[in-house]
Amino acid sequence: MSLVNAPRLETERLILRGPEPSDAEAMIAFLLDPVRAEGFGGYEHRGDAWRWFALNVGHWHLRGYGYFTIENKASGQPAGICGVWNPEGWPEPEIGWVVFDGFEGKGIAREAALRVRRYAYEDLGLSTITSNIVPGNTRSVALAERLGAVYERTYTNYAMGEDMLYRHPSAEEVLG
Template sequence: MSLTNSPVIETQNLILRGPEKVDIEPTIAFLQNEERSIFFGALLNRGDAWRWFALNIGHWHLHGFGYFTIVTKGKEIAGLCGVWFPEGWPEPELGWVVFENFEGKSVAFEAAKAVRSWAYSNLGFTTITSNIVPENKRSIALAKRLNATYEKEYHNDNMGHCYMYRHPSAEDMKTN
């Protein structure tokens, strides 16, 4: 059972749903794996990782959006994708991560397209960004694959030096 008010979004290969108790351990394992989560904000202390999981639940309740859990149609928990806008962020961000063994399978691409479409059609967003640390070449490539364009560099209080990529506007999405 979802711990939030999130909808369920189904794509061809994925189910995007709100966080559930069953997601705690896979999410903590991801956050504590510094190599996998370095660009997301590695949290090597288990308690800090648990608090991030709870933070995402609270984010859903405060904003009406947050990170969905990505689940394959085969019922495997594959990652996180959603809209993030905590204190200190310049504007709402479309973010994604995939868990170990799910990279290179278009999971993040399929999830990000679905979440972006949902944000435009259900949240009334007209545009959205993705904030990516310069060393995260895979996420930069994915942002470009999603037709997001580099907009500027800025300092993120949590992540440090970041690139901001702007996704096509909701209006542009309708005409393309």
């Protein structure tokens, strides 16, 4: 049972759906891993990670969008999250992604991000979107660039510190 009124998006290998109570454990495990969650602002305490999961649910209710759970069609397992994120204090809406342990290197983040970008442009009516990446997160930079995003500037993110803003191709460029 989804905790939010999110659409169900599909790709060849993935289902992108709203967060469900059963997704909390995979997200908490990711957020508590100091190495894997470094570029995402991980946590030291389970309660803080649980609150981030609840924050995403609230983001959906307040903004009408947020992070989808990426479900692997073949296994039914949560493989990560990807969505449009724009909490208070963010410079503008961004596409963000995280792939959970065991799902890296399979093109899942790229496949999910391409579908989410189309959703942002077609369904949300956004004309432009960014990805905000912590310096040193070379894998996310490489993915943003593979998606056609271009480095625009570095800024201070009140929650994350220094962030690099990558601008994705416009809706017009993507949708034609």
